[in-house]
Every structure is written in structure tokens, then in C-alpha cells.
Amino acid sequence: MQSIFDKLTILADAAKYDVSCSSSGSERQGKKGSLGSAAKAGICHSFTADGRCISLLKILMSNACSYDCAYCLSRRSNDLPRATFTPQEIVDLTINFYRRNYIEGLFLSSAILGTPDYTMELLIQVVEKLRLEEHFHGYIHLKAIPGADPKLIERAGMLADRLSVNIELPSEVSLQRLAPDKKKSAILAPMAQIHQGVVQNRNERKQFKKSPLFVPAGQTTQMIIGASGESDLQILNLTSALYHQFSLKRVYFSAYVPVNQDKRLPLLTSPPTFRENRLYQADWLMRFYGFRAEELLDEAYPNFDPNFDPKVMWAVRHLELFPLEINRACREELLRIPGIGVQGVKRIMTARRVAPLSFDDLKRMGISLKRSQYFITCQGKSISPVALEPTAILRALQPKANSPYEQLSLFPEPKMLTGMEVLA
């Protein structure tokens, strides 16, 4: 008989590759006399040594999987300890962790225990206990298991704050190769259903304020980066399509951590976190900065530059739009200046209504000029130390090597200036 301690160890370990931990976006209110509330902006309760936050109790119901996906630690063919929680055990953990302010809520996922329907039913049992027996109003993120009955998905949506279906791999070909038990259609079906439910619920709540919430924090998905051969362009196009078709709240990217020895998988020494970072930057540009996927990458250059962020690369390819006058440019234009973010734009827009801004003002307001100085003017003046041409700007923006001195090598490292090659 496994103790709860052992189960927690096994099932938290199996859940750690799920990226999402956000607890934001829900408008669920606390209720007098019962436990829990959701915070609109989300709250992080701790940070682990890998720099990721602990917001939700992220855990699997079970890791006894009947599928055999190449990239997954819990796959059927791996010989490792298996464990399955009872619904009551998860409820006790959640409530007691929550009362001590360790967590913001529960993120419950599971390996496929027998059939998708059975697994989904187990997950729903946990959430029903939490919501209906314990009157828990905290945040709950639930995995919708692909292939489960639409009625079960619907039920889950009525109870959880957020649902997610993992798309796992960026193309159907990779999915067939690495996760033969999973079908693209089975993944997209619940996504479409949840999307429809959210739209319908939004309309209902406009008419009837008290109609019950359905997935108030929206749905998300996740894909693994670097386990299959797709280019950044393919990934970005897929991401953009997912945002448009299903109005996802987030698409998460997870750098592939080599956990299994498998001939179908690439040999990596470390997870491709740099690539993951560039994809996230592009994701933000699409969601908050008004960029379209095809503006950031194209067929000729299908991958992001390791040395320069996507916004800088876009800007040096469109220097005809620069320099922009900070005191006159509209919001959309300001958002496209490298080094200036959504908050910075907001500050500029309010402050310049009172008086025209100078570079000193920008500095005082906490707007970084490190990258933006090459692309802007303040009251007609520029402080850019270099000419407004791609090569000069990229040379100035090139990341500095850690030390000015180095051990010379007969076979030197490849040069850093890949951004220039793109422009050549």
C-alpha cells in the first residue's frame, strides 16, 4: 500500500512537464462562509529552482497510462512505479494546501486510465467533490481528455475555471510518429466544443447575469518544442490559427526534455529553452502587440534568430517606418518599437498629453532606451549613436560576449552575426 507521500512524489513528478501554471483570468468570486476565491491577475505562491512558479497544485490523477507516446515519461512501455490517487485524497490535499496559502487551486490532469471516458469521469468526481461538497471557490484547471464523451467535457466546463487540451506536437505527421494512440481530430474536437460553449455562455451571461459560468478563464493548449522537426514558422502559423479559430487564452510551448531513450526522438544535451523563449516572444507580439505570424517569419527565413528578438528583426527589415517620433506616433506604431512594451506605451500615451517628452523624461519614467534609442526621436532629436541602417543597428545591438578576453582557438566558434545573414 502506497502512502499519500509516495503517491504525491510519483504523481507530481509525472505532472511537472505540463507547463501551464497560470491562475489568472477567472472572475469566480469568493462567497462568505466558504473557502476560496480566484484572483483576476493570478497569484504565484512559490518558485522552484528552475525558475517556474508554483501557483496551482499540479498533479496527475494517475500515471498508469494505457497509451505509449514516445516523448512521455509515463508511457506504457516504461518500467517505473505507478500510482493512482483516490478522489478524496486529492480533495484533502487541495483543501489543506489551500488553507495554508500554499496554492491558488488545483491543476488536475491524468494519464489515460483504461479509456478516456473513465479517466474523465474520475477527474470530474474530484472537482464535483471540491465544488459541491467542500464549497471550494478557488481556481481549478482541468485537462479535457481527448476522446472523452462531449457530455463529460460539458460537465467539466461547468465546474472548472479553465480547461485545456494538449495538442502535444505541432503537426499530424509527428503526432502519428510519436504518439500513435492520439488523433488530431480527437484533440481538436473538444477544443471546438469548449470554444463553442464559452461563446454561448458569454451571450447567455449578457442576457441573464446569474447564468452559471462555463470555463470562465478560457482554454489553453500546449505543444512540445524540439521533439519533432517542425520549423518555427510552422509552429507559429499553427499557434496563430489556434488563437483565431478557438480563441485560446494561451498556447504554451514546452522545450523537449529528453526523458526517454527512443530511436524516433532527437538526441539533445539540454532542453531547447532558447528556442522556447523566442517562440514565447513571438506569441506575445501576436497577442498584445498586433503582429501577425507572417510578419515575423516567412518561407525564406523560417526560424528565429538566436541573437536578436523577433521584434528587433522585424524592425530592421522595416526601417522605412522609423525613426518614430515619440510625441506623435499612435499606439499601434509605438507598440512596434523594439524595447518598448505595453506598459511603456501606456505611460508614454498618458504623459505626453501633459507635455512633450524628452529622452530624459523617458528615462525617468522607466522606459529603457537600450534598444529603442535606435528607432525613435523625441521632439525631432535622436540620440542614436549609429546610422539608421540594418547592419549598423544589428552590430550595436549584438549581445556582448561575457568576457572581452578569450582563449583563441584554431577552430573558432561560428560567428555571432546570424541576423546579418538574414538581411544579406
Place this chain on the structure above:
Amino acid sequence: MKILIYDGTFDGLLTACFEGYQDKTVTEITTFDRYQPDLLQQPQEIITDKAKADRVYHSILTKLSAYTLENIYYAYLSELPGCDFLCLQYLRLCYQKGNKINAARQHPIIDGIYRLRFKVTRELDRMKGFLRFQEVAPLFFLAQIEPDHNLLPILIPHLQKRFSDQAMLVFDQKRNRALLLNGQQSTIIPFSQTEADNLLNNCKADEYAQLFRQYFQTINIPERENLRQQLNYMPHRYRKNMLETQ
């Protein structure tokens, strides 16, 4: 060269602002706790006057805005050197230029106020997450914190909304004060470390603390270690009261 000294309450600060508003010789405002005698400055004691404080309070609400009042309150809670005098300067500026001056982030005084506000609200957001309760009696929880700023009064709404069915005591170790609250009521009382230790010694080892410590270790992906990022998000000074990093 005059320095106004008040008793450290918000009403006291508003009274000091009332007294110092016209007096251009005032160059500093501070509290009794923070006051350092100075050869050049002439100290003047401010006696907290509820009527004067109320006048300032309501004047800010009607002539300026609730937002301005909020800014002053956050600046007061920051308890940083210079924060009290900055409040007076801010008030003078707002009354002179009108409420719309709040938009002028390029102005050093406005910027100073926003920076204080940012520091306090950021720490508040962090503390909402980093606070760790221990159950000292059934449904009675104790947390110890040591925040840079005086957070106890602004933690109340969050804690009451979230834990409306439990009684809580949040002990501020730096200021020797505690926030005692349940779903309906809240009060701030003087408190000491010995009293807190007494409460803690009575309770037995918590099984869930053990489980959470294990969870914290397990959920980490060692291949992606990034201590720098962890430090940015969770500075060392908060860790000593968090069970998972003790």
C-alpha cells in the same frame, strides 16, 4: 528649515500635511520612530488632530480624486525615508495644478509617488502568494511575515474574501504588530515574537507542511535549472518564513 514630526498614523500624516501646506520653511516630515536629531533643522511636533485630518481627507476626495488619496496612502505605507515629505509635495502639486497632473509621469514628484506605489503594491502581490499559514488550533491559522513596507492594513480585503471561514493571525515581525481577523472582523494589535512562539510551540508537526515540502522538490525540472530567475521572482529576504525554502 523646519522638520515636522508626527506619530506615525495616517491621520497624523494628514495633520502634518495640513500644518505644513502653507509653510515653505518645512523641508522634511518624519515620525517619532524615524526621527534623527539634526543640528540645522528645527523640529516641530505635530499633534494628531482628527478634525484637521478629516478636512484634508475629504478635500482630497472631493477636490482631487480617490486615486490621489490612494497614492498618498500607499506612499505612507511604504515607510521609506522621504516618503512623508513627498506626500506633502505631491499634495501641493496636485492642488496647484489640478487632478490631471497625475498623468504627468515625467514630473519627478509624480514619478516618485508612482515608484512608491509600485513598491508597495508589488510587495503586496508577492505577499499574497508568499504568506504561509500554520494551523495553531482547529481553523485558526498563524503566519509570520517580515515585509519591507507596512502591508497589514492592505492585506485585509484579500484574506477576508479568500479565507472567510477561518480565523487568522498575521504577525509582522519587523513592526511587532499583528493582524487578527476572520471573515467578518479585523483588527491590528501589538504583538511580540514570544507570543507568536508560544502559539507555535503548542501545535504538533504538520503533515501537510511535509507534503508541500516534498511537492516543492518534486515539481522542479532539474534539467532546466535557473536559479537566477528563481531569485528574481522570490528574493532571499522572503524565504526565511516560507516552509519550502527554510
